Amino acid sequence: MSTREFVVLGTASQVPTRHRNHNGYLLRWDGEGILFDPGEGTQRQMLRAGVAAHDIDRICITHFHGDHSLGLAGVIQRINLDQVPHPVTAHYPASGQKFFDRLRYATAYRETVPLREEPVAADGPLATGGSYVLEARLLSHPVESFGYRVTEPDGRRMVPELLARHGIKGPDVGRIQRDGRLGGVSLDDVSEPRPGQSFAFVMDTRLCPGVEELARGCDMLVIESTFLDEDERLATDHGHLTAGQAARVAREAGVRHLVLTHFSQRYTDPAEFERQARAAGYEGELTIAADLVRVPVPKRA
Numbered sequence: 497m498s499t500r501e502f503v504v505l506g507t508a509s510q511v512p513t514r515h516r517n518h519n520g521y522l523l524r525w526d527g528e529g530i531l532f533d534p535g536e537g538t539q540r541q542m543l544r545a546g547v548a549a550h551d552i553d554r555i556c557i558t559h560f561h562g563d564h565s566l567g568l569a570g571v572i573q574r575i576n577l578d579q580v581p582h583p584v585t586a587h588y589p590a591s592g593q594k595f596f597d598r599l600r601y602a603t604a605y606r607e608t609v610p611l612r613e614e615p616v617a618a619d620g621p622l623a624t625g626g627s628y629v630l631e632a633r634l635l636s637h638p639v640e641s642f643g644y645r646v647t648e649p650d651g652r653r654m655v656p657e658l659l660a661r662h663g664i665k666g667p668d669v670g671r672i673q674r675d676g677r678l679g680g681v682s683l684d685d686v687s688e689p690r691p692g693q694s695f696a697f698v699m700d701t702r703l704c705p706g707v708e709e710l711a712r713g714c715d716m717l718v719i720e721s722t723f724l725d726e727d728e729r730l731a732t733d734h735g736h737l738t739a740g741q742a743a744r745v746a747r748e749a750g751v752r753h754l755v756l757t758h759f760s761q762r763y764t765d766p767a768e769f770e771r772q773a774r775a776a777g778y779e780g781e782l783t784i785a786a787d788l789v790r791v792p793v794p795k796r797a
Contacts (some may be wrong), residue, residue: 498793499524500693500719502755505534505541506767507785509722509736510563511761516540517681517787518563518747519758521718523695524644525793526555526627531571532644532697538567539574549578554630557588558699559641560595569602569611578606583610587602587622587632590706616642620643621674621705633710635701637735643699643710648692693796699758703733703745711749715794718744719784730736743773746780757785 505520512518518535520542527550531538542548552575552641557565562713565588569618575584588596593615600611616632623630628776635641654669662681665687672686674676696710698719711717721743731738737745739756746754756769763769766784783791 500526500695502695502716502791503545503547503794504757504785504787504789504791505538505547505634507757507759508725508762508786509560509720509758510538512563513761515787516603516759516761519569519699521601521757522547522569523549523646523697523698524551525625525695527712528628530554530556530646531629532556533558533564533699534567534571535563536566539570541787545790549574550580550582552584553582553625554751555584555586555588555597556630556644556697557592558635558643558697559589559637559639560592561639561700564699565599568596568599572600572611573603573605575611577716580607580609583612585612585614585623587614587616587630587644589642590617590638622734629687633706634704635698635706636704637700637702637729641700641735643695643701645704645710645714646695648694650692652687653690655686667698668760685714690725690789690796695793700735701737702732702738703741705739707745708749711745711751713749714751714789715796716753716755717746717749717751718757719758721756721769721773722758724761724763724768739769739772740776745776747776751778751780751783753783753791755791756782 503522506517508516517537519533521532522536592659621631632642676683694714696714719742721739723731724737725738725740
């Protein structure tokens with residue numbers, strides 16, 4: 497049975513707190529794991545959350561500010577120390593190649609695992625996994641930053657009533673799914689369209705077209721809300737979002753489950769982020785992220 501869940505490793509923005517580690521997030525998508533923005537301390541948070549180096553197939557860096565990337569060196573070295581039995585691919589802004597190189601070779605270690613570098617230079621598809629397409633969109637931040645979206649291809653859902661009407665049962669159900677036709681019956685005759693699941697990851701940014709494109713129709717949107725609405729001017733000046741802005745994006749995009757994260761250390765009451773998100777009109781499922789929580793990706797019916 498496939499597992500699709502979002503594991504939160506850290507939720508702080510520039511400055512960690514006693515209760516919030518720097519950023520770090522793992523998306524489990526069937527048999528693959530995508531590690532997003534490993535900030536300082538990610539390796540230890542992985543241990544606390546039950547995430548192993550073997551779980552990582554891809555690493556996606558949105559941008560090269562320290563709270564989103566300083567943990568990369570330790571994660572890469574742990575992947576090699578544990579001799580992960582599969583190659584790992586790294587995506588990151590091409591403009592930050594020098595920072596990636598410095599982090600990858602920050603200290604001496606023995607390389608035992610192939611690390612494929614696939615820097616991101618423009619909007620568009622990046623890779624195709626076993627059951628998803630990974631794409632990127634440019635965001636608006638003082639340094640070049642990209643958001644990422646994971647999308648499952650659309651499929652078809654078998655309809656029991658239609659199968660019964662055509663007398664198809666048992667092993668024949670699998671045959672028609674595999675071959676697309678059984679005798680004079682086509683797959684379309686006994687099934688209906690099933691939209692694929694989608695997940696978007698949006699970190700440091702102002703409002704911009706890339707945010708809207710990544711969020712559109714998402715089952716789960718993980719998005720920064722560094723500031724509360726009363727500090728909107730400060731958010732814009734520093735290239736960030738407020739809780740209300742993030743929630744309005746989710747509302748207008750039709751997001752099913754909104755996850756707010758990346759909180760400034762100036763705020764001590766997480767409930768205020770939820771209050772402002774609801775005040776902005778978002779009525780879907782809402783999670784105010786906390787370190788070490790696991791959030792299931794909403795299932796398609």
